[in-house]
Amino acid sequence: MTEGRFITFEGGEGVGKSTQAKMLADALAARGLPVLETREPGGTSGAEEIRALLLHSQGEWSARAEALLFAAARADHVEKVIAPALDAGKWVVCDRFIDSSRAYQGGGDTLFDDAIMAIHQIGSWGLLPDVTILLTANPAEMRHRLAARDGDGADRIGGRPLAYHESVAARFRTLAASESERFTVIDAAGSPEDVHQRILQSLAPLIGEGG
Numbered sequence: 001m002t003e004g005r006f007i008t009f010e011g012g013e014g015v016g017k018s019t020q021a022k023m024l025a026d027a028l029a030a031r032g033l034p035v036l037e038t039r040e041p042g043g044t045s046g047a048e049e050i051r052a053l054l055l056h057s058q059g060e061w062s063a064r065a066e067a068l069l070f071a072a073a074r075a076d077h078v079e080k081v082i083a084p085a086l087d088a089g090k091w092v093v094c095d096r097f098i099d100s101s102r103a104y105q106g107g108g109d110t111l112f113d114d115a116i117m118a119i120h121q122i123g124s125w126g127l128l129p130d131v132t133i134l135l136t137a138n139p140a141e142m143r144h145r146l147a148a149r150d151g152d153g154a155d156r157i158g159g160r161p162l163a164y165h166e167s168v169a170a171r172f173r174t175l176a177a178s179e180s181e182r183f184t185v186i187d188a189a190g191s192p193e194d195v196h197q198r199i200l201q202s203l204a205p206l207i208g209e210g211g
């Protein structure tokens with residue numbers, strides 16, 4: 001059996017995570033690797049139900065309660081989908097994972113990051129990706145992309161003020177700097193193919209293509 005690999009995409013709204021996750025999954029499959037492409041929140045029927053609640057209901061939760069809901073969705077996803085796929089030797093490509101909880105629900109203070117990681121330990125055995133690709137772009141510029149994609153239909157979290165999304169972007173950068181052995185920071189500017197080539201280049205050692 002081949003050894004499974006876990007690759008996650010992170011970043012703010014509209015930076016191209018879904019586009020790039022699909023392009024990477026296709027590129028890995030084209031190399032004959034067994035690939036599972038999935039997303040968070042979601043990936044199981046139960047987690048998709050929690051996604052609908054979190055993103056499309058009128059509910060209001062404290063940051064901690066919101067973090068627990070995301071963690072519950074993740075626990076189901078990890079136990080039923082991600083861990084079995086890794087055990088079976090698959091390359092799991094996931095659009096968002098634990099670092100989204102740290103960046104979005106995390107208040108930026110160490111204690112709360114510790115709390116999110118403690119919840120993750122209980123819910124998902126503290127599973128961390130082998131590689132996390134952080135796509136970076138200016139949140140204000142991304143609003144134009146999202147307006148073209150979604151019109152006025154932003155979800156409950158995507159529709160938060162620009163200042164919130166700027167602080168999320170800053171938290172992602174802080175996480176990437178402090179865990180640089182796991183994170184690869186990729187500039188999301190340029191065409192989807194340009195960004196894809198940057199990602200493939202950064203993953204060349206993992207894929208076994210030198211680089």
Ligand SMILES: Nc1ncnc2c1ncn2[C@@H]1O[C@H](COP(=O)(O)OP(=O)(O)OP(=O)(O)O)[C@@H](O)[C@H]1O
Pocket residue numbers: 012013014015016017018019020145146148149158188189190191192193195
């Ligand atoms: N490099 C790119 N240049 C221009 N447009 C892009 C690029 N990558 C993706 N897009 C377009 O921008 C929009 C957002 O892309 P995508 O859905 O992949 O982003 P995302 O980060 O997954 O978004 P979200 O945070 O909402 O999940 C889509 O309409 C997509 O077709």
Ligand SMILES: Cc1cn([C@H]2C[C@H](O)[C@@H](COP(=O)(O)O)O2)c(=O)[nH]c1=O
Pocket residue numbers: 013039040041055070096097098099100101102104105157158
């Ligand atoms: C996993 C996760 C996600 N979020 C937020 C980030 C986005 O606003 C939505 C997901 O929507 P997308 O179109 O699939 O990117 O949920 C979060 O706040 N915390 C998390 O852990």
